[in-house]
Amino acid sequence: MSDVIVKIIPKDPKFVPSEMKLGEVKEWINFNVSNEKTEYILTDEVRFIDQGENFESIGCPFCSSNIDLDWWGEVMDKASKTSFHNLSVVTDCCNEATSLNELNYKWNAGFSRFSIEIMNPREELTIEHTEYLMQLMGCKIKKVVAFY
Ligand SMILES: [Zn+2]
Known part of the structure; x- marks a missing residue:
């Protein structure tokens, strides 16, 4: 049996919710979706x-060609040296300036300092749920669904 981890992250990689908001978020998650473990x-x-x-795969947000994974590996390496604080890149395919966070990851992925990771959630996180969580956290969020 594989595990699914639903990860909720702010769209802005550097965003961190306030303690007070985080308290409300935890309460809501425990009550509605948390199951085995939430980190x-x-x-x-x-x-x-x-x-x-x-x-x-990863798509280019400008010309929609597939991002070359060797190139992506190299720019990820470079970004990791800044602890991913600097995510800016210029696409290899069409020379457009963007951020690693803005590439089209087939199956969402993203970058953040803060994440909520729900192990095998009790319920599917619906669009209404995510909208409510956005209000609670005070930021736009992205849902990343991971299988391990
Ligand atoms: Zn492109």
């Missing part, structure tokens, strides 16, 4: 929030 992770560095075995 709230905050780090100084920005982390790549991956989709586990769901990794398929």
Whole structure:
């Protein structure tokens, strides 16, 4: 049996919710979706929030060609040296300036300092749920679904 981890992250990689908001978020998650275990992770560095075995491909947001994974590996390496605080890149395919966070990851992935990681949630997180969580956290959020 594989595990699914639903990861909720702010769209802005550097965003961190206030203690007060986080308290409300925890309460809501415990009551509605948490099941086996939910972790709230905050780090100084920005982390790549991956989709586990769901990794398929990455598309260019400008010309929609497939991002070359060797190129992506190199720019990820470079960004990791700044603890992923600097995510800016210029696409290899069409020379457009963007951020690693803005590439089209087939199966969402993202970058953040703060993440909520819900192990095998009791319920599917619906659009209404995510909208409510956005209000609670005070930021736009992204849902990353990872299988391991
Ligand atoms: Zn392109």
